[in-house]
Amino acid sequence: MNYEQYNRQSFDNLIQIQEKFKETFEIDSYANWFYDGETELLRLYNNDDDEIYFKYVSVGTHSLKSETWMWSWFNKHSIEKSKNQLLVVKEFGIENNYEKLHNGTFSSDEYDGWELSSICLNFVNGIGVYKVNTDNLDIFMLITNLVDKSSPEIKKLKQKTVDCGSHGYSRPAFVCQHLNLESPKGFEEAFETYLGMELDEEDDFQAWCSECEKVRTEYNGWNEESEKFAGIKLICENCYFELKDFNQTNLLG
Structure with a gap:
C-alpha cells in the first residue's frame, strides 16, 4: 500500500x-x-x-x-x-x-x-x-x-495556574503596574511571545511599559529602584495578550 x-x-x-x-x-x-x-x-x-x-x-x-x-x-x-x-x-x-x-x-x-x-x-x-x-x-x-x-x-494543574476572574485558570504572567486597557503605554517584553506558545521551565511571560523601559535602562537593568517603579503584578496569560494587543496596536495607530 x-x-x-x-x-x-x-x-x-x-x-x-x-x-x-x-x-x-x-x-x-x-x-x-x-x-x-x-x-x-x-x-x-x-x-x-x-x-x-x-x-x-x-x-x-x-x-x-x-x-x-x-x-x-x-x-x-x-x-x-x-x-x-x-x-x-x-x-x-x-x-x-x-x-x-x-x-x-x-x-x-x-x-x-x-x-x-x-x-x-x-x-x-x-x-x-x-x-x-x-x-x-x-x-x-x-x-x-x-x-x-x-x-x-x-x-x-490549578495549583500552578492563575485563577483569573475573566478567563478562569490560565498560565501566570507578569506586567508592570502601568499597563492597562485604557491608554496605550507601549509594551516591552523579556522575549517575543504569542498566545499559547510553549515556554521553557525557567521562562515566564513578562512585560512592562515604555516608561519602565526608560527607568530600567537608566539603572542598567532591573534592580530595587527600577522594580519599585515598575510595581510588577501577577495576571493570567490571556489578560497579558489582551494588554499586548491594546498597547501595541493603539500606540502604533
Whole structure:
C-alpha cells in the first residue's frame, strides 16, 4: 500500500472517530482552550462552571509563517513526555518509506496535521483529535481520555495556574503596574511571545511599559529602584495578550 492509500484509509477512520468525539463531548460548544505541557492536560471551557478536561498526546505543529510541519518528537521545545509514544509511527514510516512519517519537519499545510494525526490513531488509542489555534501555530493533539475535574491531576494543574476572574485558570504572567486597557503605554517584553506558545521551565511571560523601559535602562537593568517603579503584578496569560494587543496596536495607530 502506498502512502496516499494508507493516508486516505486512516483519514476516513478519523472522520468517524471525530464525529463521535465532537458529538459526545460537545467540543464545538467551548469558546476557550488552555493546555499544560507538563501535565499533558487540555482544558476546554466557557467559564469555571462550564469546562471539560482531557489527557492528550502532542502530535506536532503546523507553522503558519513558514508553512512547515514539525513532529513533536523532533521539537526540542516540546516538553510533553508522551510524544515518545509516537516514535513507533516514525519507525513505521522508515520501514515503509513513508517520508512524512519519519522526517522531523517538512513543507506542509493545515491538512497535513489532520492527516498525520489520523495515522497516529492507528498506533495510539485515542478518542479524537483537537487543534489549538495560536497566532503562529496550529497545534495538533491526540485526545486519549476524559479526566474527572476532581482528580489529583486537575488539582495539581490549578495549583500552578492563575485563577483569573475573566478567563478562569490560565498560565501566570507578569506586567508592570502601568499597563492597562485604557491608554496605550507601549509594551516591552523579556522575549517575543504569542498566545499559547510553549515556554521553557525557567521562562515566564513578562512585560512592562515604555516608561519602565526608560527607568530600567537608566539603572542598567532591573534592580530595587527600577522594580519599585515598575510595581510588577501577577495576571493570567490571556489578560497579558489582551494588554499586548491594546498597547501595541493603539500606540502604533
